[in-house]
Amino acid sequence: MVTYGERMTPDDETQEAVFRALADSSRRRLLDLLHARGGQSLTELEEEFAMTRFGVMKHLRVLSDAGLVVTRKQGRKTLHFLNPVPIRLVHDRWIDKYTEPQVATLAGLVPLLEGASPEEG
Template identity: 75%
Template sequence: MPIDDESQDAVFRALADPTRRRILDLLFARDGQTLTELETVFDMTRFGVMKHLRVLADADLVITRKEGRTTRHFLNAVPIRLVHDRWIDKFTEQRVAALTSAGAG
């Protein structure tokens, strides 16, 4: 399943910020956290954390689910995997090593 340019750009923009990467790390460690749980980690306002979550949600990296009065945030790693497959996998060690040794001769 390829990732379109607009979605890909949204993922790169979301991952460019260290706070958003930290939120993804926190959700990777313990998925389904609330805004209250996430905001305790950061030295910023609740609104600031909400803005970062919105960028992550717009990039489909975070999915929110209402459970009664509680909203939980879940990591969606699929967009990261799609970017990996498109941009990183083709530069794996084996391929880069082959290119490096071909140029060294």
Template identity: 75%
Template sequence: MTDDGLVFRALADGSRRFLLDLLFARDGRTLTELESELTEMTRFGVMKHLKVLEEAGLVVTRRAGREKLHFLNPVPIRLVHDRWIDKYTEPQVAALVDLKAELEDDVSTTTTYSTVQVHRVYIKATPERIWTALTEADWAEKYGYQCRVAYELREGGSYKAFANAAMGTEGDVIIKGEVVEVEPPRRLVQTWDPVWIDEPATRLTYEIAEGPNGVCSLTLTHDLADAPQTADQVAGRLENAGGGWPQVLSDLKTLLETGSSLYA
């Protein structure tokens, strides 16, 4: 399970921050690819740093054939942001970050479109409660973008998300999709198609796994082949588009653990 202490410890080392920068620039890299960027460090040293990042939840791995791919998981950083940076300090912090980016060019700030995003959050709640929060309309309105959803929880069933009053078109369908796999309360696979983006539908997978002490992991894998605009949208990279999946998962955790949303 991640906590703020593990995240701060992981971020305290420059080499580990560099690895996260590399994954931000291009996600889904192998150990060999990452090692090639750290020429002054041994393979074992890179592995040790990646282990610390994994323990902090900042890196999630996924097998692709014989290869082990590493993905940046920004959710723990979002959780730290939501806890420690309030609405009064955020503009000042953002200004400092922008200034730092202008003064330093160790890593290119240009990102390469990644066809897969993997996000993971740890929540002190039962699998059934997390499943309900993901799939039931009354819960979906309480966190993230606060959009009501409608699921037909069967293979081939429909999925719809509706605009809320703050969006100015309350009740309009803004995201549609189809249920591909449903195994409550462990696994849900669906297509995901924002109606305002002219791209192919993408594939979204939720996986819930029980851990010790009543804590479950929720892993969200978004396969975004041929959908670069959708990828930017869900990563929270577009202006006025919110924080994407990291914001949604951070708020879901807060809601289930405290009873209150960060953004309500």
């Protein structure tokens, strides 16, 4: 396991938790299920997995600790909801800045390609 020194900021710790949470396919599946329909109970979510109730609870805890899932009590039920904000922050920090030059280049090619005749290829 990698350990970090004191130079790690709270934002870095948050993003580290998000990356760690997204690294597991079961957790990504839970996020997909909550994206499709928010407000699901543990019982509803565990029906989608070939693992124990405790296993699903552990995955939900990791997602919750990363801020990706929020829970709300409704009577006796605890409902789970997707919080997409941490994923968006990771996108803005790590994905968007790396794709912007490539997208601008591709967008610049569109007029050139649309102006080409079929014989020109």
